[in-house]
Amino acid sequence: MLRLDRICASYGRVQALFDFSLEVRAGEILCLVGRNGAGKSTVIKAIMGLLPISSGTIEMDGKRISDCPPHRIAGLRIGLVPQGRRLFAELTVAENLEIGLMVRGSGAETREMALELFPRLRERLKQVAGTLSGGEQQMLATARALCIEPRVILLDEPTEGLQPSMITQIRNAVLQLKERNVGILLVEQRVDAVLELADRVCLMETGRNVEEYSRREVNAFPALLIDHLGI
Amino acid sequence: MEFGPHFLLATLEGALTAAVLALTAVGLSVVFGIMRVVNVAHGEFFMLGAVIAWFVSTLVGVHPAIGFALALVAAPVAVGALAIVADRLVLRRLNYDPERTIVATIGLLYCIQQLTLMTFGPDARPVVPPFNQRIALPWFEFGEQGLQVIWPWGFGITTYKLAVIAFAVIILVGLWQFLARSRFGLVMRATQLDREMAQAFGIPIDRVYGLVFGLGAGLAALGAVLIVPIRQAHYLMGHEPLLLSFIVVIIGGLGSIPGTIIAAVLIGLSDGIISVFFSPTLAKIIATLLVAFVLVFRPQGLFGLRSA
Numbered sequence: 026m027l028r029l030d031r032i033c034a035s036y037g038r039v040q041a042l043f044d045f046s047l048e049v050r051a052g053e054i055l056c057l058v059g060r061n062g063a064g065k066s067t068v069i070k071a072i073m074g075l076l077p078i079s080s081g082t083i084e085m086d087g088k089r090i091s092d093c094p095p096h097r098i099a100g101l102r103i104g105l106v107p108q109g110r111r112l113f114a115e116l117t118v119a120e121n122l123e124i125g126l127m128v129r130g131s132g133a134e135t136r137e138m139a140l141e142l143f144p145r146l147r148e149r150l151k152q153v154a155g156t157l158s159g160g161e162q163q164m165l166a167t168a169r170a171l172c173i174e175p176r177v178i179l180l181d182e183p184t185e186g187l188q189p190s191m192i193t194q195i196r197n198a199v200l201q202l203k204e205r206n207v208g209i210l211l212v213e214q215r216v217d218a219v220l221e222l223a224d225r226v227c228l229m230e231t232g233r234n235v236e237e238y239s240r241r242e243v244n245a246f247p248a249l250l251i252d253h254l255g256i
Numbered sequence: 257m258e259f260g261p262h263f264l265l266a267t268l269e270g271a272l273t274a275a276v277l278a279l280t281a282v283g284l285s286v287v288f289g290i291m292r293v294v295n296v297a298h299g300e301f302f303m304l305g306a307v308i309a310w311f312v313s314t315l316v317g318v319h320p321a322i323g324f325a326l327a328l329v330a331a332p333v334a335v336g337a338l339a340i341v342a343d344r345l346v347l348r349r350l351n352y353d354p355e356r357t358i359v360a361t362i363g364l365l366y367c368i369q370q371l372t373l374m375t376f377g378p379d380a381r382p383v384v385p386p387f388n389q390r391i392a393l394p395w396f397e398f399g400e401q402g403l404q405v406i407w408p409w410g411f412g413i414t415t416y417k418l419a420v421i422a423f424a425v426i427i428l429v430g431l432w433q434f435l436a437r438s439r440f441g442l443v444m445r446a447t448q449l450d451r452e453m454a455q456a457f458g459i460p461i462d463r464v465y466g467l468v469f470g471l472g473a474g475l476a477a478l479g480a481v482l483i484v485p486i487r488q489a490h491y492l493m494g495h496e497p498l499l500l501s502f503i504v505v506i507i508g509g510l511g512s513i514p515g516t517i518i519a520a521v522l523i524g525l526s527d528g529i530i531s532v533f534f535s536p537t538l539a540k541i542i543a544t545l546l547v548a549f550v551l552v553f554r555p556q557g558l559f560g561l562r563s564a
Contacts, residue, residue: 073456099458107456113449116442124446127439128458173457 026051026208027072027103027177032081032091034071041067042232044081049177052206054199056213056223058250064232065212066108069179072210073105074098085177099128104175108182108212110166114155118146121154121165125172139168142198160191167198177208184218196222216250219243228253261395261411263529270528271521272417272486275424276479278520280497281504282428282513283475289511290448290468292354293347296361298476299498300368301339305331305477306489307372310381321386324485331481332474339473343466352465365494372491380493385416385485420482427478428517435513444468448511476501500527503543507550509560519558 027049034042041064049055057065070076072083074095083091085101099105113121122136140147143164149157154165163183170178180199184192199222202209213219219226226243228235228250235253243250284298308331313323342364350356392412394405435441447454447464455461479497480489487493504523508515523543530539550557 075452075456094460095455096458096460099456105456107453111450111453113446113453115449116445120442120445123442124454124457124459127443169457 026086027210028082028084029068029072030082030084032071032078032083034067034076034078036067036076040232041076042071042078045229045232045234046081047210047227047234049208049210051176051208052203053224054203054209054211054222056211056219056226057229058213058219058226058253059229059235060253062231063229065229066181067232068229069105069107069181069210069212072098072103072179099173102129102174102176104170104173104178106163106166106170106178106180106183108185110162112154112162112165112169115153117151117153118157118165119150121169122146122172125169128173131172131174135172135174139171142171142201143168143194160187160194163187163191163195164198167195171202175207177210178202179210179212181212182214183211184213184215192218216247219250220247226250258408261393261408262532264393264395265411265413266529266532267525268413268417268528269532270525271421272524273528274521274524275421276483277497277500277504277524278428278517279424279479279482280476281501281508281516281520282431283472283479284501285505285508285511285513285516286444286475287469287472288505289513290444291347291352291465293352293357293469294354294361295469295472296358296498297342297364297368298361298472298501299494299496300365300372301335301473301494302476302480302497303372303489303491303494304335304338304368305480306383306484306493307376307491308334308477309481309484310383310489311376313383320384324383324386324481327383327481328478332477335477336470336474340466340470343469347465347469348462369491369494376489376491378491380488380490382488383484385414387415387419388485389415391415391418416485420486423482424479427475431475432513440467499540500543503547505557506547507557509557512557512559515557515559 029045029047031044031046032042033040033044045064045068047055047057057068059065067076071078074093078091082089085103090098090101113124122139126132126136145161146164146168149161154162157165167183183195187195196218199209199211211222220243223243224240226238228237238249280302284295287293287295309327312327312330313320316323316326346360346364347357350360390412391414392407395408395411397404397406435444443459443464447459447461451461476497500523504519505516507523508517508519526542527539530542
């Protein structure tokens with residue numbers, strides 16, 4: 026579905042990704058794991074076209090998308106839930122969702138589907154996004170991405186700084202997306218979440234692939250993960 | 257004339273300045289707020305609006321009202337289109353880099369100004385207002401027989417000046433509604449808040465920037481068309497609106513449209529009143545001092561948000 030093949034990318038003169046590869050498949054949760062500064066968020070930026078790659082290819086359904094301008098990527102139904110939420114803080118909840126709906130010209134039905142996953146947002150539609158609690162902001166960031174009816178969704182540390190009840194809601198939403206055959210790339214630092222959700226785990230370090238494990242392998246030997254994260 | 261009527265007259269003149277200034281400064285504010293581009297050529301877009309208004313009204317020459325009505329549409333559209341071309345050819349190629357675009361718009365300023373001098377000439381040229389009846393204004397005083405209505409000599413305003421104020425208010429309310437309710441307004445606000453996320457959600461920011469630059473220039477041109485029957489078209493007329501617009505945008509808060517409008521009213525009224533009672537130079541000195549105070553004590557402007 027979404028395939029990165031030996032991509033390299035740099036911030037100015039500093040190279041951040043070195044021949045990095047991964048594949049996200051339909052209905053599967055791929056966890057991208059690495060220490061801080063390993064380049065996880067850079068991978069997501071590169072997929073979204075927000076950081077140009079200098080070599081390698083990014084393909085969606087066999088079609089090369091690494092040459093597409095950034096605003097065309099969302100139209101290919103690749104949804105983004107960025108680190109730190111990055112909502113349009115001065116817009117209302119409804120307006121944030123509207124921005125997501127505009128990508129494919131989707132209507133009320135899609136919005137309802139997103140709100141079904143997060144009913145609390147329905148009560149907050151007219152509230153300015155910046156005034157929501159951290160958990161509600163994360164729900165909105167996820168719902169906004171769902172409004173583009175994604176086939177692949179990129180979730181960058183979606184549970185960062187959330188209380189346990191909120192983490193459960195986000196986890197349930199991720200599992201529902203998996204059931205709907207959405208491909209999920211999950212950047213996660215919490216070992217318990219990775220062990221619970223991941224179908225495959227891709228370990229990265231200093232912008233490079235290190236290892237890839239199946240769900241069975243990481244559950245049998247969680248130390249693989251713990252050692253790598255240095256916890 | 258006594259102080260009271262004199263003061264009211266000065267306030268009305270100030271309201272006229274404020275109305276045109278608000279239109280011009282909102283154009284500058286929108287461009288800075290959304291594109292983060294400090295458009296030094298904004299005053300030249302204003303000047304071009306006035307020159308095109310003269311050209312159109314002279315060319316049509318049937319009735320001043322028809323020529324003026326055509327200018328009111330043609331000048332903002334033509335100037336807006338020119339700005340979109342300038343955006344494509346210059347700003348986009350610089351990737352909207354804040355520093356390089358300042359230099360580029362300085363270049364644009366001189367290109368527009370000198371081309372206008374070469375074609376339009378150095379003379380100031382008037383545009384006939386579409387209507388210009390004088391309305392005498394009443395004044396109320398408490399005399400021996402209670403409240404009396406008097407008609408002081410020279411106490412009045414023209415219908416055209418009142419129409420300019422009303423028209424500017426209508427345009428600004430319309431613009432506010434457009435930004436708050438329309439789809440493109442939402443796209444503009446989202447782009448202003450987070451350019452990268454806007455792109456990640458399918459917003460073609462290059463196209464948005466082009467249209468915003470055109471809108472900003474069009475608003476300046478509209479302000480110029482409204483004022484040109486009162487102040488004449490001249491190739492150097494862009495300097496003062498540029499300076500005042502920067503003053504207003506800094507005081508109001510960079511990128512804040514309500515702040516810009518309130519600051520325009522404040523600066524316009526004080527400019528009108530101080531100019532009438534003292535001198536126009538003193539009005540500019542006070543406005544510039546006010547900017548200095550704002551930059552020292554509240555750098556984000558009166559209504560701007562403090563950056564983290």
